[in-house]
Amino acid sequence: MNADKQPHPPGPFDTITKYLRRYRGYLIAGGVCIVCSNLLILVLPYITKIIFDLLENKGTDSERLHWVLAMVGLAILSGLFRFLTRRTVIWMSRRVECDLRGEIFRHLLTLSPSFYDRTRTGDLMAKLTNDLEAIRMMVGPGIMHLSSTLVTFVVALAFMLYLSPRLTLYALGPMLLFPLIANRVGNMVHRRAMKIQEHFSVLTAAVQENIAGVRVIKSFRQEDNEVEHFRSLSQKYLGLNMDLARLYAMMVPLLMTLASLLTLIALYFGGLEVMSGAVPLGTLVAFFAYLSMLIWPAVALGWVVSLYQRGKASLERVNRILETEPVIRDEPGELHVGEMRGQIEFSNLRFSYNGTEVLRGINLTIEPGRTIGLVGRTGSGKTTLVSLLARMYPVPRGQLFIDGVDINDWELSALRGQISFATQEPFLFSASIGDNIRFGADSATDEAIETAATTAALTRDVRTFPDGFGTMVGERGITLSGGQKQRTAIARAIVAAPAVLVLDDATSSVDTETEAEINRNLASVLEGRTSIIISHRISSVKQADRILYLEDGRIIEQGSHDELVQQGGHYADLYRSQLLAEQLDKL
Amino acid sequence: MSDVNNYHEEEVLGKAYDARLMKRLLTYIRPYRRWLLLAVVFLLLGSLFQISFAFITQIAIDEYIGSGDQAGLLRMALIFLVAVILASGAAYAQLYITQWLGQKVLHDIRMQVFAHLQSLRLSYFDKNPVGRLVTRVTSDVNVLNEMFSSGVVAVIGDLFMLALIVGALLYYNWKLALITFVVLPLLVLATFLFRAKVRRIYREVRTRVARLNAFVQEHITGIRLLQLFVRENHTFDEFNDINRDLRSVHFRGIYYYAIFFPTVEIIGALSLALLLYYGGVQINEATLTFGELVAFIHLVERFYRPIRDLSEKYNILQASMASSERIFALLDTVPADGGGDGNHSRSFKGGISLEKVWFAYKPDEWVLKDVSFTVEPGEKVALVGATGAGKTSLVSLLYRFYDYQRGSMKLDGVELTDWSLGRLRSHLGLVLQDVFMFTGDYAGNIRLRDQRISDDDVKRALHRVGFDRFLETLPDGIHTEVQERGATLSTGQKQLLSFARALAFDPDILILDEATSSVDTETELLIQKALDELLKDRTSIVIAHRLSTIEKADKIVVLHHGEVREIGTHNELIQQPGIYQTLYRMQYQKPAGQEPSPAAKSK
Numbered sequence A: 001m002n003a004d005k006q007p008h009p010p011g012p013f014d015t016i017t018k019y020l021r022r023y024r025g026y027l028i029a030g031g032v033c034i035v036c037s038n039l040l041i042l043v044l045p046y047i048t049k050i051i052f053d054l055l056e057n058k059g060t061d062s063e064r065l066h067w068v069l070a071m072v073g074l075a076i077l078s079g080l081f082r083f084l085t086r087r088t089v090i091w092m093s094r095r096v097e098c099d100l101r102g103e104i105f106r107h108l109l110t111l112s113p114s115f116y117d118r119t120r121t122g123d124l125m126a127k128l129t130n131d132l133e134a135i136r137m138m139v140g141p142g143i144m145h146l147s148s149t150l151v152t153f154v155v156a157l158a159f160m161l162y163l164s165p166r167l168t169l170y171a172l173g174p175m176l177l178f179p180l181i182a183n184r185v186g187n188m189v190h191r192r193a194m195k196i197q198e199h200f201s202v203l204t205a206a207v208q209e210n211i212a213g214v215r216v217i218k219s220f221r222q223e224d225n226e227v228e229h230f231r232s233l234s235q236k237y238l239g240l241n242m243d244l245a246r247l248y249a250m251m252v253p254l255l256m257t258l259a260s261l262l263t264l265i266a267l268y269f270g271g272l273e274v275m276s277g278a279v280p281l282g283t284l285v286a287f288f289a290y291l292s293m294l295i296w297p298a299v300a301l302g303w304v305v306s307l308y309q310r311g312k313a314s315l316e317r318v319n320r321i322l323e324t325e326p327v328i329r330d331e332p333g334e335l336h337v338g339e340m341r342g343q344i345e346f347s348n349l350r351f352s353y354n355g356t357e358v359l360r361g362i363n364l365t366i367e368p369g370r371t372i373g374l375v376g377r378t379g380s381g382k383t384t385l386v387s388l389l390a391r392m393y394p395v396p397r398g399q400l401f402i403d404g405v406d407i408n409d410w411e412l413s414a415l416r417g418q419i420s421f422a423t424q425e426p427f428l429f430s431a432s433i434g435d436n437i438r439f440g441a442d443s444a445t446d447e448a449i450e451t452a453a454t455t456a457a458l459t460r461d462v463r464t465f466p467d468g469f470g471t472m473v474g475e476r477g478i479t480l481s482g483g484q485k486q487r488t489a490i491a492r493a494i495v496a497a498p499a500v501l502v503l504d505d506a507t508s509s510v511d512t513e514t515e516a517e518i519n520r521n522l523a524s525v526l527e528g529r530t531s532i533i534i535s536h537r538i539s540s541v542k543q544a545d546r547i548l549y550l551e552d553g554r555i556i557e558q559g560s561h562d563e564l565v566q567q568g569g570h571y572a573d574l575y576r577s578q579l580l581a582e583q584l585d586k587l
Numbered sequence B: 001m002s003d004v005n006n007y008h009e010e011e012v013l014g015k016a017y018d019a020r021l022m023k024r025l026l027t028y029i030r031p032y033r034r035w036l037l038l039a040v041v042f043l044l045l046g047s048l049f050q051i052s053f054a055f056i057t058q059i060a061i062d063e064y065i066g067s068g069d070q071a072g073l074l075r076m077a078l079i080f081l082v083a084v085i086l087a088s089g090a091a092y093a094q095l096y097i098t099q100w101l102g103q104k105v106l107h108d109i110r111m112q113v114f115a116h117l118q119s120l121r122l123s124y125f126d127k128n129p130v131g132r133l134v135t136r137v138t139s140d141v142n143v144l145n146e147m148f149s150s151g152v153v154a155v156i157g158d159l160f161m162l163a164l165i166v167g168a169l170l171y172y173n174w175k176l177a178l179i180t181f182v183v184l185p186l187l188v189l190a191t192f193l194f195r196a197k198v199r200r201i202y203r204e205v206r207t208r209v210a211r212l213n214a215f216v217q218e219h220i221t222g223i224r225l226l227q228l229f230v231r232e233n234h235t236f237d238e239f240n241d242i243n244r245d246l247r248s249v250h251f252r253g254i255y256y257y258a259i260f261f262p263t264v265e266i267i268g269a270l271s272l273a274l275l276l277y278y279g280g281v282q283i284n285e286a287t288l289t290f291g292e293l294v295a296f297i298h299l300v301e302r303f304y305r306p307i308r309d310l311s312e313k314y315n316i317l318q319a320s321m322a323s324s325e326r327i328f329a330l331l332d333t334v335p336a337d338g339g340g341d342g343n344h345s346r347s348f349k350g351g352i353s354l355e356k357v358w359f360a361y362k363p364d365e366w367v368l369k370d371v372s373f374t375v376e377p378g379e380k381v382a383l384v385g386a387t388g389a390g391k392t393s394l395v396s397l398l399y400r401f402y403d404y405q406r407g408s409m410k411l412d413g414v415e416l417t418d419w420s421l422g423r424l425r426s427h428l429g430l431v432l433q434d435v436f437m438f439t440g441d442y443a444g445n446i447r448l449r450d451q452r453i454s455d456d457d458v459k460r461a462l463h464r465v466g467f468d469r470f471l472e473t474l475p476d477g478i479h480t481e482v483q484e485r486g487a488t489l490s491t492g493q494k495q496l497l498s499f500a501r502a503l504a505f506d507p508d509i510l511i512l513d514e515a516t517s518s519v520d521t522e523t524e525l526l527i528q529k530a531l532d533e534l535l536k537d538r539t540s541i542v543i544a545h546r547l548s549t550i551e552k553a554d555k556i557v558v559l560h561h562g563e564v565r566e567i568g569t570h571n572e573l574i575q576q577p578g579i580y581q582t583l584y585r586m587q588y589q590k591p592a593g594q595e596p597s598p599a600a601k602s603k
């Protein structure tokens, strides 16, 4: 974009100026309509005056009828312009709102998991609705009222100057205070509005978590405590809103007072001038009429300032998202997009989350088509290890290769498109079961879906549902049992027919019999496909070509099941302890 | 279609009865009616002072400037100054009170909605996306802001003014007054047409905003999955549809009020025109003086000012009504019944009995069929069964998250429905299959907001689940931050925390639903040891797929497709052919014909 060429530092408004430029046609048309409708309104009193003159001078009924009709006509014309003003300016503001929301959401989609690790969902929800509304108010009604105010102001000023430059000068003195006050108070409005918007985010996030965690809250009877907590948040929100309201309640009368003081000054000094004969009385009277026209714009100015500052605060909040660069994205330059064979190589890979080292030198080569079992204690780094395959977190150069290509040189979508995961926590969307399975492969046929479901031993459950694969599940799949969710996730992973398949503890909530069935079915799926199976249960990894035992971010044992059992290390211990119960039985 | 199939669509609300809605909305102001009155008084005072400006100017010009009385002019200027200050003071007081009033009322409504939400039954949350409910509590309530903060007071003020002016008009010249009113039916008609259109729009806006929030909520929580499956573009398209849909509703709305407001102005001009024409006729007939007409027209202009204001407020009112409909629909949702009076003074023993319990989430899709078994006080009972057999559902029934349709379920000899909900749940402690972590710290996730649980209790519970080795590495110990949903924890760690949570609450009956499914075996054995001691005389229900965790149970209940198939101890059940025996064989031995039992091999 041309922003690159301009050396000026980016301001908060860069985000919307490009939209304003895009819709400048609407803006210009809107401006013209605003000027026209306001001018017409100013003409109406003039026609009234003509009609009065006619009455005074005994004009005919038909003459009067003409003017009366002209008056109605002008009113209609002015109404038409008002209509067009809204149709253009407000219309444009809705477009800007919609476009900007799209831009933010699109940007959110590119941000990396590490961003979401520290961001609250409620905060983003607030920004996408509440803050955008504030921005829209600034762009739509804000611009509209500002223009009307300016037009009225300029017209009134012009008439005043025409009537008496001298009186105007008296009035103008205090008028210079307007921008000063608007600026001072404006900054205060900005700070307070910012606090309100930030707290609205907190409030939204609190409600979001409360509802998402409703089962925990109910089972531990935390309802009353939650209400009390929410009360304190809501009370604070009230307080912050009052801070702003107090300012607003002060600003409006202040501006009104100022506007009235203009009249006062004009009255006193103007009066003196009249007495000294410098200004005719009639001029003074007419002058007042125009001064009174300034009172409303003064009040409106306060409103516009508040709209502007609120919008600006929200814009800054929104910009914080837009300025966040995705940590993970396609590197510039030639990228690898080819078909993946599934050869994976870790070369002394080290990885830390914000300074805490989780993987400490992983060396590992997996030949295409092999099945790898990964075991290790909770928190040893298994999930982290596989998530790096999809570059969910940044991987240093030269430490992870797929098909001999550094993972950073793979095009992200090509990389992720060919590796498929059944994640440890099976996340489902509120869609039909079929659509959830189809998630990884848009083009999958119904048969493919059913085959995948059958492999995951899900089909017989689905058959018991009246709507079969069309059965809708709730958010996160809440209307399914734990095992059903997991099996849907497995089916989703295999239907994509990837080059590399990762099953992360994917059968932990499935009973032994079903698990055995899935393992049997998987054999054909795993054939010719690199796969990594993470599990705490030996039974799931036993058949793997090679099993890795991970501890504290290092691979401390590897080999086939039999080899490892023979070795008598951690794996053998694990194996024994899983059999302990039975051994006790035998005694 | 079942209601789950309409998951993303909100129910269509019936015809709106504005009067009833309005009456209900106004009840929220009742506690503050004195303040409301005060605000109206200040408003009227303010307008009075405003009007006085004109009078003062008038007098100053006519009496003092004309006669060259400088001292008099100064006096008038000072009076003017006083009037300005008074007007500003009144305006400040009025604005402050109305804003305060509005915020207060909003706070009250927000609290009511939130509190009511806490009382609703779980099935309500199954049916409503999180984002939609969030919208109700936050932005739907905020829509009411304008109505309560400026709307009500201004409307009262405007109506008051209007009444005064109408009286004055009729008093001055009733014939001309009637001519002025001739156009009023037009105004009523315009308002009527506008109302119907615009209400529909606002209703749609509210549902679209809720839909947008629901979409964002869901897809932000699922963002990792989206990215793993390269669904960004597809998701964006879906988002765009919703986003544009909202925009197009707004577009239609703009159209209507872009017509409505000018229409009101035009009607005003029309009435002025009529007045000027017929007033002229009357003047020519000499039934009206010129001065009278001028005065009358001034009044008529004042007459249209509150009407214009009112039409603006009418728009705000429509928006408020549309969102209050949704809010009231939520408030009218019947809460989960709080159960009986829960007057069980005798000591709690902890037996559970089920007799011919039938349960379905949706009519006629039975999940539990004719389930009967008992859990004696102090007994440890294991629930076993294939996935989807109905184990979790059974626990939900015990918690009265859902109510069974037939049969009877008793805790401590008292039917569940006769327990007060709070008392019932206070005896139970549950490790949920789906773990959930809150933003906060470790301690906060264990004790939740229950201040009776001390830091030491928290540490003890963490110790019991073998979390010590992680705790040591944390910078701030149990006060280390936890992110939303425990995003920076491993799944096993989350499960351990969720386990510790149940232990910290020290319940009479402990229920473990797959509590260690994602935990490594070493830790699992450690927990089991701790539990052996902890559960010694405590009733407990354990659901697990790994049989090792349940072998020591006093009783094992095997559930299959929602029916109880086998009941007995481990030793009894492995002797008899059946589901349990098969499961057991699967886990520890290969079926006949394959390699010999690994147990035999390893020693």
Ligand SMILES: Nc1ncnc2c1ncn2[C@@H]1O[C@H](COP(=O)(O)OP(=O)(O)OP(=O)(O)O)[C@@H](O)[C@H]1O
Pocket: A478, A479, A480, A481, A482, A483, A484, A509, A510, A511, B126, B361, B362, B367, B385, B386, B387, B388, B389, B390, B391, B392, B393, B394, B433
């Ligand atoms: N909230 C719900 N609404 C509708 N149906 C549900 C709901 N929860 C569970 N079900 C259905 O009820 C049946 C039993 O589910 P339940 O969760 O009780 O099984 P489970 O025995 O705990 O299984 P798992 O071992 O997989 O956790 C399943 O078919 C499931 O789809």
Ligand SMILES: Nc1ncnc2c1ncn2[C@@H]1O[C@H](COP(=O)(O)OP(=O)(O)OP(=O)(O)O)[C@@H](O)[C@H]1O
Pocket: A117, A353, A354, A358, A376, A377, A378, A379, A380, A381, A382, A383, A384, A385, A424, B487, B488, B489, B490, B491, B492, B493, B518, B520
């Ligand atoms: N997004 C994250 N940010 C910071 N730390 C993290 C993050 N994800 C995981 N960790 C930490 O890294 C360590 C390894 O986590 P990981 O999820 O890889 O363990 P795991 O071996 O998969 O465990 P489990 O068996 O419980 O699934 C843990 O100590 C965890 O707390």
Ligand SMILES: [Mg+2]
Pocket: A382, A383, A384, A424, A504, B490, B491, B492
């Ligand atoms: Mg993991």
